Amino acid sequence: xxxxxxxxxxxxxxxxxxxxxxxxxxxxxxxxxxxxxxxxxxxxxxxxxxxxxxxxxxxxxxxxxxxxxxxxxxxxxxxxxxxxxxxxxxxxxxxxxxxxxxxxxxxxxxxxxxxxxxxxxxxxxxxxxxxxxxxxxxxxxxxxxxxxxxxxxxxxxxxxxxxxxxxxxxxxxxxxxxxxxxxxxxxxxxxxxxxxxxxxxxxxxxxxxxxxx
Amino acid sequence: xxxxxxxxxxxxxxxxxxxxxxxxxxxxxxxxxxxxxxxxxxxxxxxxxxxxxxxxxxxxxxxxxxxxxxxxxxxxxxxxxxxxxxxxxxxxxxxxxxxxxxxxxxxxxxxxxxxxxxxxxxxxxxxxxxxxxxxxxxxxxxxxxxxxxxxxxxxxxxxxxxxxxxxxxxxxxxxxxxxxxxxxxxxxxxxxxxxxxxxxxxxxxxxxxxxxx
Numbered sequence: 001x002x003x004x005x006x007x008x009x010x011x012x013x014x015x016x017x018x019x020x021x022x023x024x025x026x027x028x029x030x031x032x033x034x035x036x037x038x039x040x041x042x043x044x045x046x047x048x049x050x051x052x053x054x055x056x057x058x059x060x061x062x063x064x065x066x067x068x069x070x071x072x073x074x075x076x077x078x079x080x081x082x083x084x085x086x087x088x089x090x091x092x093x094x095x096x097x098x099x100x101x102x103x104x105x106x107x108x109x110x111x112x113x114x115x116x117x118x119x120x121x122x123x124x125x126x127x128x129x130x131x132x133x134x135x136x137x138x139x140x141x142x143x144x145x146x147x148x149x150x151x152x153x154x155x156x157x158x159x160x161x162x163x164x165x166x167x168x169x170x171x172x173x174x175x176x177x178x179x180x181x182x183x184x185x186x187x188x189x190x191x192x193x194x195x196x197x198x199x200x201x202x203x204x205x206x207x208x209x210x211x212x213x
Numbered sequence: 214x215x216x217x218x219x220x221x222x223x224x225x226x227x228x229x230x231x232x233x234x235x236x237x238x239x240x241x242x243x244x245x246x247x248x249x250x251x252x253x254x255x256x257x258x259x260x261x262x263x264x265x266x267x268x269x270x271x272x273x274x275x276x277x278x279x280x281x282x283x284x285x286x287x288x289x290x291x292x293x294x295x296x297x298x299x300x301x302x303x304x305x306x307x308x309x310x311x312x313x314x315x316x317x318x319x320x321x322x323x324x325x326x327x328x329x330x331x332x333x334x335x336x337x338x339x340x341x342x343x344x345x346x347x348x349x350x351x352x353x354x355x356x357x358x359x360x361x362x363x364x365x366x367x368x369x370x371x372x373x374x375x376x377x378x379x380x381x382x383x384x385x386x387x388x389x390x391x392x393x394x395x396x397x398x399x400x401x402x403x404x405x406x407x408x409x410x411x412x413x414x415x416x417x418x419x420x421x422x423x424x425x426x
Contacts (some may be wrong), residue, residue: 013398013402013409013412014228014398014423015227015398031403043376118314119322158263173419174420175412176409177404177407177423178403179398179401179402179403179411180402180403185226185227185392186378186392187229189393190244190390190391190392190393191390191392194390196388196390199226199386199418199419200414201412201414205412206414206419208226208388213258
């Protein structure tokens with residue numbers, strides 16, 4: 001059985017995944033500078049982005065889970081790009097350059113579908129306007145027995161949490177306060193079907209692992 | 214200079230200090246069962262409440278800060294008791310029995326003043342209807358050179374954070390999800406005047422220390 005897994009999804013201490021004002025030159029919005037610094041300090045993340053060096057240890061091990069046994073990916077349209085509403089054209093191909101770090105079929109949930117986008121390195125973006133359940137079905141089929149990564153953002157993860165479809169939710173709490181933006185734990189209730197399996201701090205952040213009871 | 218310090222203020226992973234429905238038989242409301250289990254597992258907290266045993270270690274050391282060099286206390290009326298609005302009578306003397314764990318002058322912020330309440334063990338509850346600044350002035354005078362504990366609850370801490378009067382904010386994040394209630398970090402913005410000085414996990418919880426830059 002393929003699992004649906006969230007990894008390295010980083011929120012501020014006050015619970016925000018993005019600040020207000022997401023745009024081209026501020027993909028995560030305002031007031032969250034440094035949110036992912038912990039990640040880009042690790043060897044695994046640097047390797048994925050073709051950079052040298054980086055730290056070993058707890059944070060690095062968690063970053064590795066982002067790709068381990070993952071065969072397909074789901075993300076929200078707001079994570080794919082800063083545009084909202086209908087596409088003006090199809091020139092935007094994501095934040096990640098010609099060789100995105102997914103290397104599998106990525107299902108982008110949007111009401112504004114467009115043709116599939118084949119990138120280098122095995123990543124193909126599919127634009128799908130469907131229910132969380134139906135998108136997950138397609139992703140599972142594409143994953144070929146491996147798990148499905150639910151990449152983000154907050155609203156997309158919330159949809160899957162409300163549907164009870166997330167198997168593993170690995171969050172990272174960064175020592176920042178945003179004060180405004182999009183909170184991961186809004187509109188999902190107390191998640192009675194989930195338990196906190198682990199909460200552990202590195203020098204930089206706190207890792208939290210929620211899983212279904 | 215006396216400092217204004219918050220210690221061991223415990224919130225859920227999704228940021229709630231209380232659940233909804235605070236009342237006599239549920240002082241912290243619904244959906245937050247076990248919020249303070251970490252505390253009552255420690256030797257220091259058990260000693261304060263005249264119980265035997267308890268764990269040593271990180272959580273126990275943090276609990277000790279609750280009383281270390283503290284000369285006076287401020288709390289909100291909702292922390293003092295479950296009643297709201299005008300007092301029906303003055304029979305309520307707090308949640309803590311005849312010998313409350315404060316052992317100093319406790320200033321209870323309320324629009325409904327009543328006569329001071331002298332308890333065993335050096336605790337006197339003073340009921341004050343005044344600004345955060347004025348209440349702090351009185352507490353500092355009563356503290357005799359020691360610091361002032363800002364005990365809670367969320368709304369009272371928010372008032373002091375907005376006024377920039379909190380020197381040290383020691384929070385504890387418990388591995389629980391409440392889904393509703395009162396969130397500590399609502400209505401305080403991103404607290405630009407503060408920095409996260411420490412974030413560290415024990416086996417049970419994550420301790421966070423915010424201080425003024």
